[in-house]
Amino acid sequence: MLRLLGLSKTFYHGTTNAVSALRDIDLHLPAGQFTVLIGSNGAGKTTLFNVISGVFPPTSGRIYIDGVDVTGWPEYRRATLVGRVFQDPLLGTAASMTIAENLSLAMLRNHRFKLRPGVTSDRKQEYVGFLEPLGLGLEDRLDEPVSLLSGGQRQAMTLLMASLGGPKIMLLDEHTAALDPATVTRILEMTHRTVRENQLTTLMITHNMQQALDYGERTLMMDDGNIILDLNFDQKAEMSVMDLVDKFGEVRRKPLFEDDLLLNA
Amino acid sequence: MKWIVFACLIGIGVYVFVRLLGRLSLNVWTGAVASGLGFALVALAVFISFRVLNCPDLTVDGSFPLGAAIAASMIVSGMNPYIALPIAVLAGGFAGVVTALITTRLHIHSLLASILTTTALFTINLRIMGRSNIPLLNTNTIVRPFIGEFRTFIETFGGASLSKLATSLFMILYVGTLVLLIKLIFDWFMRTDLGLSMRAMGDNPQMIRSLGKSTNMMVIIGLAISNGLASLSGAIYAQFQGFADINMGTGIIIAGLAAVILGETIFRPKTIAAASTAVIIGMILYRLVIAAALSVALPLPGGLIVRVGPQDIKLATALLVVGVLAITHLRKRESIEK
Numbered sequence: 169m170l171r172l173l174g175l176s177k178t179f180y181h182g183t184t185n186a187v188s189a190l191r192d193i194d195l196h197l198p199a200g201q202f203t204v205l206i207g208s209n210g211a212g213k214t215t216l217f218n219v220i221s222g223v224f225p226p227t228s229g230r231i232y233i234d235g236v237d238v239t240g241w242p243e244y245r246r247a248t249l250v251g252r253v254f255q256d257p258l259l260g261t262a263a264s265m266t267i268a269e270n271l272s273l274a275m276l277r278n279h280r281f282k283l284r285p286g287v288t289s290d291r292k293q294e295y296v297g298f299l300e301p302l303g304l305g306l307e308d309r310l311d312e313p314v315s316l317l318s319g320g321q322r323q324a325m326t327l328l329m330a331s332l333g334g335p336k337i338m339l340l341d342e343h344t345a346a347l348d349p350a351t352v353t354r355i356l357e358m359t360h361r362t363v364r365e366n367q368l369t370t371l372m373i374t375h376n377m378q379q380a381l382d383y384g385e386r387t388l389m390m391d392d393g394n395i396i397l398d399l400n401f402d403q404k405a406e407m408s409v410m411d412l413v414d415k416f417g418e419v420r421r422k423p424l425f426e427d428d429l430l431l432n433a
Numbered sequence: 434m435k436w437i438v439f440a441c442l443i444g445i446g447v448y449v450f451v452r453l454l455g456r457l458s459l460n461v462w463t464g465a466v467a468s469g470l471g472f473a474l475v476a477l478a479v480f481i482s483f484r485v486l487n488c489p490d491l492t493v494d495g496s497f498p499l500g501a502a503i504a505a506s507m508i509v510s511g512m513n514p515y516i517a518l519p520i521a522v523l524a525g526g527f528a529g530v531v532t533a534l535i536t537t538r539l540h541i542h543s544l545l546a547s548i549l550t551t552t553a554l555f556t557i558n559l560r561i562m563g564r565s566n567i568p569l570l571n572t573n574t575i576v577r578p579f580i581g582e583f584r585t586f587i588e589t590f591g592g593a594s595l596s597k598l599a600t601s602l603f604m605i606l607y608v609g610t611l612v613l614l615i616k617l618i619f620d621w622f623m624r625t626d627l628g629l630s631m632r633a634m635g636d637n638p639q640m641i642r643s644l645g646k647s648t649n650m651m652v653i654i655g656l657a658i659s660n661g662l663a664s665l666s667g668a669i670y671a672q673f674q675g676f677a678d679i680n681m682g683t684g685i686i687i688a689g690l691a692a693v694i695l696g697e698t699i700f701r702p703k704t705i706a707a708a709s710t711a712v713i714i715g716m717i718l719y720r721l722v723i724a725a726a727l728s729v730a731l732p733l734p735g736g737l738i739v740r741v742g743p744q745d746i747k748l749a750t751a752l753l754v755v756g757v758l759a760i761t762h763l764r765k766r767e768s769i770e771k
Binding site for chain 1: 621622624625626627628629630632633636637639640641642643644645646647648
């Protein structure tokens with residue numbers, strides 16, 4: 169579903185300040201696979217996401233989504249195939265607009281604009297069906313502006329919206345990092361369910377090693393622009409967080425000392 | 434400190450209002466309302482660029498006289514005044530597209546891009562008109578076929594004293610209907626798929642890109658509509674005031690902004706339909722305040738009296754906008770402190 173061939177990204181290319189954020193990455197995610205991506209700060213995780221979603225072009229390499237070469241597509245066009253959730257809950261929804269209006273926008277992902285009312289009673293009925301399973305009571309608040317929702321509720325909305333309108337791929341960039349622990353669990357459960365139900369090929373970035381082992385069918389670890397570890401479902405089932413840390417040291421021949429990663433475990 | 438400012442503002446407001454009641458004749462009142470409606474579409478245009486798209490655009494300073502220039506030139510050369518209106522809309526829309534392309538393609542800030550377009554439009558407007566002023570007396574405008582009968586109608590019902598008001602009243606009826614119609618279309622449009630996307634673009638452009646829509650396209654469509662409305666406003670206004678002038682657009686952006694800020698501050702609209710109503714009423718209020726300000730005479734110590742005249746309009750407008758913004762700011766700070 170998602171295939172990356174020889175993907176490299178160098179910032180300030182050709183200057184003395186050149187920084188290699190991605191080094192010749194080859195990756196294939198089969199359809200419907202839920203993959204978790206971990207790595208320390210500066211490993212290139214977010215750069216990889218930005219290149220896949222078209223925020224900036226790669227320095228070299230090709231990106232295929234569902235067999236189509238999308239390397240030259242601008243960000244907005246790429247978004248017809250890629251649903252995204254960011255770390256900041258404010259980025260995924262329009263605060264001044266109502267819940268129903270936000271959902272209507274998400275439904276437009278693969279449609280051309282038509283001059284027809286964005287929110288109708290038929291559509292609202294449909295949205296109630298989307299919102300009820302979340303168990304947040306949002307189905308009764310369709311006409312309230314999103315600005316009245318909490319961070320967790322907004323992130324749940326964003327997740328729902330990222331899955332609407334028929335995207336092929338879902339990119340989650342530390343989408344639970346700004347939430348409190350109870351909400352994190354709720355959002356992760358919802359993520360699991362959404363990905364399963366829509367058969368979405370998913371790549372989730374996390375800083376939390378335990379999450380990386382608990383969720384998804386495959387775990388990737390990045391460091392210094394390379395994918396240094398690729399664990400399948402059976403391999404990761406046998407691993408503990410400490411194993412993962414040891415593995416990192418083994419591969420890179422340097423210890424993984426990052427308080428953040430360990431404390432979150 | 435805050436209360437002193439409040440007290441001062443309220444004091445000035447009451448003073449102006451008392452003066453207004455005492456001094457203004459009915460003629461001035463109706464004139465202010467009429468011109469408020471004449472500029473109402475500019476307020477709507479400014480609302481689209483500044484509020485809906487969050488893409489500040491000053492092109493209306495050029496597209497308003499553009500509409501006037503096109504209408505006046507076409508009418509003087511004997512064409513149907515109603516054909517001039519859609520052509521003015523198209524030309525204004527094109528001016529908006531030019532600003533949008535400069536800002537989206539060349540990544541120049543929309544304020545600078547619109548100043549460039551406005552500068553270019555000054556020449557274009559002069560070229561269209563061929564001179565700096567075209568009088569429209571005794572020409573076939575959208576006003577002319579009805580105004581005579583309307584005046585007779587007013588005189589038979591209200592007596593000769595109302596005769597002076599005929600032009601203003603006619604403009605209120607005629608332009609008011611037109612503005613209402615456009616407002617309703619605007620409200621409907623803002624609730625369609627495209628309208629929703631444009632509003633979301635002003636609110637959160639990253640979200641619009643994440644949902645597969647081009648933000649550049651939104652800016653192009655939005656500024657085209659905005660300047661189309663401003664141009665239409667100019668085309669209508671020129672016909673009612675009886676001439677088109679190359680300088681009639683200068684500073685109109687501030688009038689539009691004043692109307693938007695005034696309307697939003699007073700009515701605090703929650704929905705898009707309420708917002709468009711607030712903005713239109715804001716423009717009428719702005720004209721009334723300006724009319725009131727013009728009737729004020731300030732007594733200075735030493736027996737000197739300074740009468741506020743037309744030359745003071747710009748200063749009065751700037752003070753009004755700053756005053757309303759100050760109230761908004763204080764109110765916001767107060768609600769945070771609570």
